[in-house]
Amino acid sequence: xxxxxxxxxxxxxxxxxxxxxxxxxxxxxxxxxxxxxxxxxxxxxxxxxxxxxxxxxxxxxxxxxxxxxxxxxxxxxxxxxxxxxxxxxxxxxxxxxxxxxxxxxxxxxxxxxxxxxxxxxxxxxxxxxxxxxxxxxxxxxxxxxxxxxxxxxxxxxxxxxxxxxxxxxxxxxxxxxxxxxxxxxxxxxxxxxxxxxxxxxxxxxxxxxxxxxxxxxxxxxxxxxxxxxxxxxxxxxxxxxxxxxxxxxxxxxxxxxxxxxxxxxxxxxxxxxxxxxxxxxxxxxxxxxxxxxxxxxxxxxxxxxxxxxxxxxxxxxxxxxxxxxxxxxxxxxxxxxxxxxxxxxxxxxxxxxxxxxxxxxxxxxxxxxxxxxxxxxxxxxxxxxxxxxxxxxxxxxxxxx
Numbered sequence: 001x002x003x004x005x006x007x008x009x010x011x012x013x014x015x016x017x018x019x020x021x022x023x024x025x026x027x028x029x030x031x032x033x034x035x036x037x038x039x040x041x042x043x044x045x046x047x048x049x050x051x052x053x054x055x056x057x058x059x060x061x062x063x064x065x066x067x068x069x070x071x072x073x074x075x076x077x078x079x080x081x082x083x084x085x086x087x088x089x090x091x092x093x094x095x096x097x098x099x100x101x102x103x104x105x106x107x108x109x110x111x112x113x114x115x116x117x118x119x120x121x122x123x124x125x126x127x128x129x130x131x132x133x134x135x136x137x138x139x140x141x142x143x144x145x146x147x148x149x150x151x152x153x154x155x156x157x158x159x160x161x162x163x164x165x166x167x168x169x170x171x172x173x174x175x176x177x178x179x180x181x182x183x184x185x186x187x188x189x190x191x192x193x194x195x196x197x198x199x200x201x202x203x204x205x206x207x208x209x210x211x212x213x214x215x216x217x218x219x220x221x222x223x224x225x226x227x228x229x230x231x232x233x234x235x236x237x238x239x240x241x242x243x244x245x246x247x248x249x250x251x252x253x254x255x256x257x258x259x260x261x262x263x264x265x266x267x268x269x270x271x272x273x274x275x276x277x278x279x280x281x282x283x284x285x286x287x288x289x290x291x292x293x294x295x296x297x298x299x300x301x302x303x304x305x306x307x308x309x310x311x312x313x314x315x316x317x318x319x320x321x322x323x324x325x326x327x328x329x330x331x332x333x334x335x336x337x338x339x340x341x342x343x344x345x346x347x348x349x350x351x352x353x354x355x356x357x358x359x360x361x362x363x364x365x366x367x368x369x370x371x372x373x374x375x376x377x378x379x380x381x382x383x384x385x386x387x388x389x390x391x392x393x394x395x396x397x398x399x400x401x
Contacts (some may be wrong), residue, residue: 015162019163021155022154028114030111031075032070033070038065044104045062047064048085056188057125058100059100059102077107082127083098084114087142094136099124114153117166118160118169122173128386180385190375194364211345217343218341220341227338228262228300231299233294234294240255241258245292248291250275251270259292265287265305266286266299269298271297271337273330
């Protein structure tokens, strides 16, 4: 069945009208709620930042609460309201939607609720489409903090099936939501499984890399690896010649260039940057083949694959704070790097540990296999069907801008 015939069957001959959001519902801005107001239990509350960090497309329970007394002063979301985070540091995230399916909840400033009589998840799905994003981008303002006003959001048009027949319209919207939810639910299941596998991986990594006193010999990293920092060469962005060879910095690839310094298998370790303390990404990472490395990453050479990967796993598992200098500008200098003590079991034991951890790493981190790859494919599948189901034939559009 073609996409057009499927949509024709779904719509059942009814028309779709593109209506400005200002005609579909009402925008209400949140007020007065700050993170410091949260308490263990009380009245449900949502801070705009949580829409980015805590919630998915929809929710019926909050993660946080405020006192009943404060809640009386705050604006509240009702079931079927669409919650919108109206400020962000990037254009993609601004106006991120959350379909609210729970009981009343207080909302913070820098977010709005959209009160309407449509299917809230239908609207939430539509807000993620490129058709909506293209309209939104025209109204984004601000330099460092990007935002969209309620007045401008009210101008954005959305497709409403047969608006003159609300019952039929909601039936069509619900069917679209049902289909799309099958994809998002699968992605959620895979994401939950990935989180569980990462916990399992961390447990086994810590167990495999923990040794009793006297069980193994300990050596400094300087004794186990050859340091090639003297061969590094930073090049400012304006002087780099574009190419296909990765140019590495403290946290990974920062550019692609035409030439290379190194050709082989190496371990890079962050030399500076906030990530040394935050550890949002691995501070040690293997590179293979031709590469260029700047002076923000140490480069280490090992005799075997197992040696390199073993040290990589170990460095990423331990607290490096004792070796880091500087608070405002954290730095792991070469002297301190070389002094890090590493448990040094037999080559056979290292190979065994690496073989086990490599399997977990592929399952939890690989973008070409394992769960991350599966999640990426399911997300693309969702986006494909979302765009089909929410891109109505032009012959059925009335009043499109």
